Amino acid sequence: MTVLRVRGLVKEYGGRRVLDGVDLTVEEGQVVALIGASGSGKSTLLRCVNLLEDLDDGQVELLGRDISDPRVDPDRARRDMGVVFQAYNLFPHMSVLRNVVLAPTVVHGVPEAEATTRALALLERVGLADKARAYPDRLSGGQQQRVALVRALAYDPALLLLDEITSALDPELVGEVLALVREIAAGGRTILMATHEMGFAKQVADLVCFLDGGRVVESGSPEQVLGDPEQPRTREFLRRVLDSGRL
Numbered sequence: 001m002t003v004l005r006v007r008g009l010v011k012e013y014g015g016r017r018v019l020d021g022v023d024l025t026v027e028e029g030q031v032v033a034l035i036g037a038s039g040s041g042k043s044t045l046l047r048c049v050n051l052l053e054d055l056d057d058g059q060v061e062l063l064g065r066d067i068s069d070p071r072v073d074p075d076r077a078r079r080d081m082g083v084v085f086q087a088y089n090l091f092p093h094m095s096v097l098r099n100v101v102l103a104p105t106v107v108h109g110v111p112e113a114e115a116t117t118r119a120l121a122l123l124e125r126v127g128l129a130d131k132a133r134a135y136p137d138r139l140s141g142g143q144q145q146r147v148a149l150v151r152a153l154a155y156d157p158a159l160l161l162l163d164e165i166t167s168a169l170d171p172e173l174v175g176e177v178l179a180l181v182r183e184i185a186a187g188g189r190t191i192l193m194a195t196h197e198m199g200f201a202k203q204v205a206d207l208v209c210f211l212d213g214g215r216v217v218e219s220g221s222p223e224q225v226l227g228d229p230e231q232p233r234t235r236e237f238l239r240r241v242l243d244s245g246r247l
């Protein structure tokens with residue numbers, strides 16, 4: 001089943017094209033990694049999919065439904081998506097447990113007791129049950145991102161959107177967050193993620209899409225795109241990544 005289909009997506013800021021006709025398909029259970037230089041449009045694409053931006057052209061279809069249709073309620077459409085950003089994902093004035101329980105109870109109408117049981121089970125699974133009553137500022141950045149992942153999964157979304165979720169972390173905390181994403185991916189989740197971590201993309205992605213200047217210049221298996229790229233732009237990008245020691 002196709003979970004997400006993006007067609008001819010165009011996004012402009014002040015007349016400048018940031019996304020220039022992006023086509024992308026994510027099938028159920030697939031992990032799709034968006035790679036590309038800073039400013040290539042990865043975050044904008046994820047924000048457009050999550051309807052946080054108005055599209056200038058094109059369509060976003062989620063579970064076969066055109067959610068970019070102006071008649072669609074964005075809040076309703078977002079219920080099928082879990083999102084984790086670079087940082088500041090958690091509400092600072094709420095405990096970890098409250099953060100995780102909030103969307104299932106308030107947005108999805110899950111009874112409080114049921115949502116709490118599920119949240120505690122999820123926190124247990126990621127080794128953070130003892131932090132349930134703590135406030136986010138008592139957690140390390142890596143722990144906060146793991147809670148953010150748990151929160152995004154708490155209402156069982158059809159699609160998980162991850163936007164550079166380790167890029168604001170100290171290097172020693174990156175591993176624990178990537179390990180959790182790896183586990184989530186292995187559990188069969190459908191994921192669209194922007195990442196600077198090429199090694200990680202290679203390990204978990206089924207499909208890698210290289211963005212350059214707001215276009216998908218090349219897409220294919222990680223082995224192909226990262227190991228034997230066809231396009232000169234992809235080769236150039238990977239050479240730069242290699243020089244910076246991130247491959």
Ligand SMILES: Nc1ncnc2c1ncn2[C@@H]1O[C@H](COP(=O)(O)OP(=O)(O)OP(=O)(O)O)[C@@H](O)[C@H]1O
Binds near residue numbers: 018036037038043045
């Ligand atoms: N709200 C905005 N207003 C104006 N320009 C924006 C806005 N958001 C993004 N841009 C511009 O759009 C382009 C694409 O940005 P985007 O954040 O999508 O890139 P990215 O590939 O995610 O980069 P990074 O890897 O640094 O996160 C950049 O040139 C950026 O400056």
